[in-house]
Amino acid sequence: MSKILKLLHRSIPLAVCGGLLIAACSKNKMSDTVARFDPSKPVTLQRFTPDSGGVGTQMIIYGDNFGTDAAIVKVFVNDVPAPVVGVKGTTIFALIPSQAGEGPVKVKIGAGSDTKEVVSKTDFNYLFNPVVGTLAGFTDKDGRTAIVDGDIKKAQFEEPYWLTFDQHKNLYLIEERRGVRFIDSARTYVKTLFRTGNGLDRPRTLAFNPTFDTLYVTNDQWDERGLSTAVLTPESGFTRWNSLIFSQTTNGGDANPVTGDFFFNSYAKGEMFKWDRTTKSTRLMYRVDDVNWEFNIQFAPGGDFAYIVVVNQSYILRTKYNRETGMLDAPVHFAGGRGQHSHLDGVGADARFDHPQQGAFDKYNNFYLADVRNHCIRKITPEGVVSTFAGRPREYGYADGPLRKAQFDQPWGIAYDEAAATFYVADQKNRRIRTISVE
Template sequence: MSPLELGLIGHFDNYEFPEVLNLNYCLNMKNFNIKGRRTIYWMTSLFLALFYMSCSDDGISPSAILINAAPYDPSQPIEITNFTPDSGGLGQRMVIYGKNFGNNPDSIQVYIGGQKAKVIGVQGESIYCLVPRKAFSGAVEIYMGKKQPDQEPLASSEKLFKYQRKTIVSTLVGYKNERDDQGWNPGKFDEATGFAQACIMNYDPLDPKRLFISYDNGPGIYTIDFSDSTVNKVIDGSAVSNQSRLRGVSFTRDGQYMVVGHSQGNVNNPAVSIMSRANGFTDPQVLIRARGNQGVAIHPQDGQLYFCEFQTGTLRRYDIENSQRLGGTLGVTDYEDLFSIQDINWEFYLVCHPTGNYAYIMVLNQHYILRTDYDWENKRFKTPYRVAGEPRVAAYADGVGTSARFNTPYGGVFVKNPDYAGREDEYDFYIADRHNHAVRVLKPDGRVDTFAGRGSSSLDSNPYGYVEGDVRLEARFNQPTGIAYNESEGAFYIADLQNRCIRKIEAE
């Protein structure tokens, strides 16, 4: 073991990695414990060696490390003379220089911008720490022992740290223990578990604090209620469909009815069910009978309902507002076939643009995206054309249009981009790219970029995992499927299947 490691290792036995790395959680989720002191020393030594050798990339010199520093002397003042770097965001590695810092990282506390920083090591005239979240004011302050309310710092810097706001990934609710036996348990955010199937997410149009989630393969329909921070089960999947294959949730234009698509093979099986707000969305009734439905969407302007057939790749239209379920005369088989795409046996999810001018068709199991433009005169979507991805090619690549590559593009949501104000199309389209473990963005000009995920390249070569922090540099997902956007918050919510949780993406 090197002198560098020997001089610092004793301070790190109980070190918890910061949320931007979150290594304990990344390896085995919650309750991860390394057995054996030798293993702890070996892993810590490796991390420290890499950390300090890489510090020079940020202008932090390894020569700043001091060995066998004197302990803190309370009879002498603490001074801050400098720190480097002078700017950065969440998780930035930082060295503070000065005097009388001592040699015990458990005793010294560093606050940056009023937020407590993670102290990694201290050696007399140097403190090594990580910049905390939301350190907006930039003041660098030092305390000894536990900071008391209204306590004045023992030292503060004359200059301010220039905090750079980031877009970060965090976890709203849910977790996966090392046995993955936490089960499905509704309740408060700090105790609810589940989220272990692919899903589609959609906000209640009359109650923006309720996010509905329709789960494939059994669990049913759940809500995330932001008004009281709870997860609630609305209805079991078997109550809606005998095979429990719920493949999407949408709402009528007036918001009084919820429609749910489900997949069964027989032509006489239910394909779309309808539930009323008056009954709490717990009274599923058959709206349409057909086979192999893979999704459901309602046009945001004229209210027509669209669904599809798996076996033939056919898009279908149903005049829901004239249905007998809403006081009209149409029956459960009075739908119209519009067109078929090139692939049969396709898994389908259609997302309408907020203006209604077009929709994207996510061809999940064939790895590409189609666009279908709307015929306003005849109230129906036209024959689609491919805008991104390559049919039957599962890969990962950013690029323009058909040069981009996906691997199971699942849920999608349109988000207004203020930079596009006044343009013909003011919306970007965000996609949960399931087996690429990323959130992608499809822009109106056809450009596909990676928005979130596949970070922390220093951990290992995998694109998947559980890591929080910077949306691209650190964050990782493991099979994201559902995606929703809250415009008032400016926040995305992502159903992270293999991590058994709902993630949140927001700017600080």
């Protein structure tokens, strides 16, 4: 057996060697006499197998004039570089790279002007393998915890609630009725930015403006003259807040990620307002629905529309941002049954939620929503198709692992880091920050 075959036996599982690999070796009569790559002849790609798989899947590419020198062979899946394990004349062995997506397989062999390139006629379909894990937080044997800063492995949380990122992917989160915490971008430590009090007693949502120099914190209280929204800035390290808006019972607000326009609600009358930065005053736009309507507003990354998540009535509205007026159009019913608290996957108004809260968008405008009392994360497509993404519906608990085997206990907040392909979840009653990795 050649040195290359010995390498392949060490690099590729026996199950593969006992099937595809040995079959390929037999069919192509791989031996030490296989010719080197000939730059005067074309490189051909006949087929590859398998045609789908996740990160680390072993791919076998069949063709001609591949040569024997893996150092001059490059493989790409949907233009993402794939590690080459070995090459032998008519066969290349490669590993599927992370987040390859769907696209053709490309082979480049040679160096400089002698490089030959060939692209497959069919596409490889990348399969994501999401898994739920735990980033931080724990409880003792009696289920107790506390507010503990420092090393992320020793940090603790009491009731994590709402999450958002800054431009550096530092993570900011609300502790229900307790204050605002911070997790650095390297995910190594936790610190408390400020504690509640002095009028900011129940922070509800966090939202940065597009330039990340203002952090809006909405505040839920029952005084018409009380603080509705506070702002924090980088000058204090986001540790000292200043009053901005005074109103009654605000439990949701968000800034348009493109224009910076800030919108917020009134629970008492079910109304939606816009903050006028020029006149420093509020403007009533419309009444969303009935009195005592608890809802928040969450913009899509492009700023063209937002979802109004009605928490205490378990349904979702969609509103369009009007760039000419800088206002939000009257919302339309998008998903869930008004006042019908349950769990049901489906389309539009046929779906059911139970006290949904924060959501997070991916680059395709899919919306991943923390469905609190269903103890799971739901996915809503732009077309309104609702499915269960992670967790066991109606079964609370704590378990990491595959998406539908994992368990949450009243997840309230969620944020998505596209570059890391990772969701962060504020798992409130488990007193932990969970992760959902698509790898």
